[in-house]
Amino acid sequence: MSVATAPTAQHTRITxxxxxTVSTDHKRMGLTVGACSLFFFLxxxxxxxxxxxxxxxPDMRLxxxxxxxxxxxxxxxxxxYLFVTPMAIAMAMYLIPLQIGAVGLSGARLALAGLxxxxxxxxxxxxxxxxxxxxxxxxxxxxxxxxxxxxxxxxGQDLWVIGVILAAAGMTVMAACVLxxxxxxxxxxxxxxxxxxxxxxxxxxxxxVVGAFPILVLALVLxxxxxxxxxxxxxxxxxxxxxxLFWFFGHPVVYVMFFPYLxxxxxxxxxxxxxxxxxxxxxxxxxxxxxxxxxxxxxHHMYVTxxxxxxxxxxxxxxxxxPAGIEYFDAxxxxxxxxxxxxxxxxxxxxxxxxxxxxxxxxxFVASPVLDYQAYGTYIVVAHFHYTLFAGSIFGFFAGxxxxxxxxxxxxxxxxxxxxxxxxxxxxxNLTFFPMFFLGNDGMPRRISRYPTHPGWGTLNLxxxxxAGIIALGVLVFLINILVSLRRRVPAGDDPWLGHTLxxxxxxxxxxxxxxxxxxxxxxxxxxxxxxxxxxDRARERREVTSSG
Amino acid sequence: MRGxxxxxLAWGTILLVLCIGNWVxxxxxxxxxxxxxAVVIVYAFGVALWVARPESVRRxxxxxxxxxxxxxxxSVAAAAIGLSVGCxxxxxxxxxxxxxxxxxxxxxxxxxxxIELRSERASRxxxxxxxxxx
Numbered sequence: 235m236s237v238a239t240a241p242t243a244q245h246t247r248i249t250x251x252x253x254x255t256v257s258t259d260h261k262r263m264g265l266t267v268g269a270c271s272l273f274f275f276l277x278x279x280x281x282x283x284x285x286x287x288x289x290x291x292p293d294m295r296l297x298x299x300x301x302x303x304x305x306x307x308x309x310x311x312x313x314x315y316l317f318v319t320p321m322a323i324a325m326a327m328y329l330i331p332l333q334i335g336a337v338g339l340s341g342a343r344l345a346l347a348g349l350x351x352x353x354x355x356x357x358x359x360x361x362x363x364x365x366x367x368x369x370x371x372x373x374x375x376x377x378x379x380x381x382x383x384x385x386x387x388x389x390g391q392d393l394w395v396i397g398v399i400l401a402a403a404g405m406t407v408m409a410a411c412v413l414x415x416x417x418x419x420x421x422x423x424x425x426x427x428x429x430x431x432x433x434x435x436x437x438x439x440x441x442x443v444v445g446a447f448p449i450l451v452l453a454l455v456l457x458x459x460x461x462x463x464x465x466x467x468x469x470x471x472x473x474x475x476x477x478x479l480f481w482f483f484g485h486p487v488v489y490v491m492f493f494p495y496l497x498x499x500x501x502x503x504x505x506x507x508x509x510x511x512x513x514x515x516x517x518x519x520x521x522x523x524x525x526x527x528x529x530x531x532x533x534h535h536m537y538v539t540x541x542x543x544x545x546x547x548x549x550x551x552x553x554x555x556x557p558a559g560i561e562y563f564d565a566x567x568x569x570x571x572x573x574x575x576x577x578x579x580x581x582x583x584x585x586x587x588x589x590x591x592x593x594x595x596x597x598x599f600v601a602s603p604v605l606d607y608q609a610y611g612t613y614i615v616v617a618h619f620h621y622t623l624f625a626g627s628i629f630g631f632f633a634g635x636x637x638x639x640x641x642x643x644x645x646x647x648x649x650x651x652x653x654x655x656x657x658x659x660x661x662x663x664n665l666t667f668f669p670m671f672f673l674g675n676d677g678m679p680r681r682i683s684r685y686p687t688h689p690g691w692g693t694l695n696l697x698x699x700x701x702a703g704i705i706a707l708g709v710l711v712f713l714i715n716i717l718v719s720l721r722r723r724v725p726a727g728d729d730p731w732l733g734h735t736l737x738x739x740x741x742x743x744x745x746x747x748x749x750x751x752x753x754x755x756x757x758x759x760x761x762x763x764x765x766x767x768x769x770x771d772r773a774r775e776r777r778e779v780t781s782s783g
Numbered sequence: 784m785r786g787x788x789x790x791x792l793a794w795g796t797i798l799l800v801l802c803i804g805n806w807v808x809x810x811x812x813x814x815x816x817x818x819x820x821a822v823v824i825v826y827a828f829g830v831a832l833w834v835a836r837p838e839s840v841r842r843x844x845x846x847x848x849x850x851x852x853x854x855x856x857x858s859v860a861a862a863a864i865g866l867s868v869g870c871x872x873x874x875x876x877x878x879x880x881x882x883x884x885x886x887x888x889x890x891x892x893x894x895x896x897x898i899e900l901r902s903e904r905a906s907r908x909x910x911x912x913x914x915x916x917x
Contacts, residue, residue, distance in 0.1 A: 545808065
């Protein structure tokens, strides 16, 4: 395929950091979004640590009630709108063109505009901290009528609304460009059912972003108008309308925050098992079914409102078990009979499946309206969604980082530091989130800044706060690992893990137009593994001819 | 776009199955008109794509592009568009000046984008003639 590079690069003569900020290279854009997301992750983590310090003991008064409301709102919003979702898009933006043999992103300019819109959204949202009355304080869902102009006056909440609109619009644009790339720029012979597992998970994620995020933008534009005298979300139906719109975005986004990390974990497991991913077609069908069902379950967040048909949404929510089961079966099937190497990426991937299982199984309980009436608004829900959103994303994310870091930088991350990080994060995650099930079962409500002295609550909350500190230590080890690995580089070569997919067929880091050598033949979703197996077959045949001769 | 209509038609089918399930099973089904409209819209979109581009229901990899593809390397205009949209909306809340400044820079960025696109087309034409950067 011939490529005409637009002359803007030669004409503008932009160099250095500025060149990185206006680059339309998908790899640079992916890294920029990833780096900014990581910054927001650290910021959201600081908010979480402040909250956990406040809750470490009964009736602590480290921050005021109003500040606590801002902290949990900005923690959730920062993590969801500014870290987990954009990081998933960043990974898709960096890796998918490489995996499908494309020279770049379709609509790269649009993606760059989306990147800056998203980043402006993040900064506008955080600007709320400097507003009189503080930042947004109605939770990451910002339910109406709590969030209307009467109940939550002030510029901070307006900045939150505008920030989320910008962030969601920017992510939609970036996702649309990834979608267009998969549709239009696949290499010759790269049919849909020859796309790698990560590409499929990324594709399904961006499909959901394009389908669901505009609804959030719409809901929040209406909320902004409502806050400024529009009277849109009024009365009971207004409240239900807002929740319908919000959760139509809010549930698919859970899978947007899960699928690319599932894909990363799947790639790490397949490569570290030296086997192709088991049950590929079933896996593809299962994630498509997952995506379709995810857009049919939104009202399970609204069982207690009495404004939705609980049976139907309980049915669709429980049906999610079937595709999830297929994914777990495929993961186990890939491991069985594999020649397993327990690298850090593999350990993170295995932990991802185990930790997410806790979130998934607790999801079955809250998918049942009868049990949800009991659990709603308690720490059980907090435990459930942190096991799905934190454990289900972060461990897959780190599996991906340890897997693809050598490709992105050309250097290895330190395995010993990686394993230390994993140990800290597993201990920290379970110490933080598992006691929440007990607290919730005992009736501790979520979103409270202080709690009375109650048998057991102080101890469990203290354990959770210690756990949060251990997670922070794990993240610190990760940052140290990156610094050490970049400063004292251990060169990785182009294909250090014997990868299966096309990104391992190019240099590390990849050149501007991705591939300088001709692509290998694409006969399946693991073309490099096919090549290796063919070479092995040929070597075996030669040996047999020699021995028989 | 080869195969592009297949997921849309599949999506419509899944929606149809879910709507039927909802209608059969539930004592408070979703509005029949809304459900039918949703299914019809999704199907209509898929069928329109099929009619416009028959290859959209054929499986397989995309056809190899006959012409050189334009791959821009930098775009000041695109970055400026993103920033100016952010600036304008921030101004909506924070300060009216930023709103006008954002709209102004948005217009200027769109002008710059037009220049970039023109130069990209010229670059493609040169590449087609075999005289430009490839």
